[in-house]
Amino acid sequence: MSLDLIPRSFIDLSSRLPSIFDDEDWRSFMPSTGLTVSEDDKQVYVEAAVPGINPDKIEVTYDKGILWIRGNQEQKEENKDRKFYRQASSAFSYRVAVPGNVDENAEPEASCKNGMMTIKFNKVPETQPKRISVKTE
Numbered sequence: 001m002s003l004d005l006i007p008r009s010f011i012d013l014s015s016r017l018p019s020i021f022d023d024e025d026w027r028s029f030m031p032s033t034g035l036t037v038s039e040d041d042k043q044v045y046v047e048a049a050v051p052g053i054n055p056d057k058i059e060v061t062y063d064k065g066i067l068w069i070r071g072n073q074e075q076k077e078e079n080k081d082r083k084f085y086r087q088a089s090s091a092f093s094y095r096v097a098v099p100g101n102v103d104e105n106a107e108p109e110a111s112c113k114n115g116m117m118t119i120k121f122n123k124v125p126e127t128q129p130k131r132i133s134v135k136t137e
Contacts, residue, residue, distance in 0.1 A: 035047070035048050035096060037098075039099060039100050042122065042123055043122055044098055044100045044102060045118060046067055046096065046098065046119045046121075047116055047117070048069050048116070049092075049116060049117075050069075050071060050112065050116070050117050052073070053073050053092070053115075055117075057072060058070070058071040058112070059071065060117075060119065062108060065097055065098055065102070066095060066096070067094075067095070067096050067097075067119065068095045069092075069095075070093040070094070071090075071091065071092055072091040073091075074087070074089040075088045098121055100121075100123055101124045101126070102122070103121070103122045106122040108120060108122075
């Protein structure tokens, strides 16, 4: 079939149906996923999305500068009266090198709220350069 037989209005690729992604706040419709690493002068922050996972089912380890967050949760539901059976599982694994000069002697702080796990690492206080005065003879 030749494109010459199709009216141009039908093959105009610039026109399309509206989408929720056209809204400037389209990210508010998307679930939070992934990993975010940030830092300030005193701490390094690692935020991991763990939606629907019970915090008791999350394992967090830190060894030689590598942070590993992993979890797995299974759900089973059965109703023999209705001949109904449902099984679902959620699993994730994040592994990231923690940037900055992290204090290895301080215990990192981990918390979980609304499907987001936040881990805070304290940084080693940076030593300030020492100014040396020069004497003249």
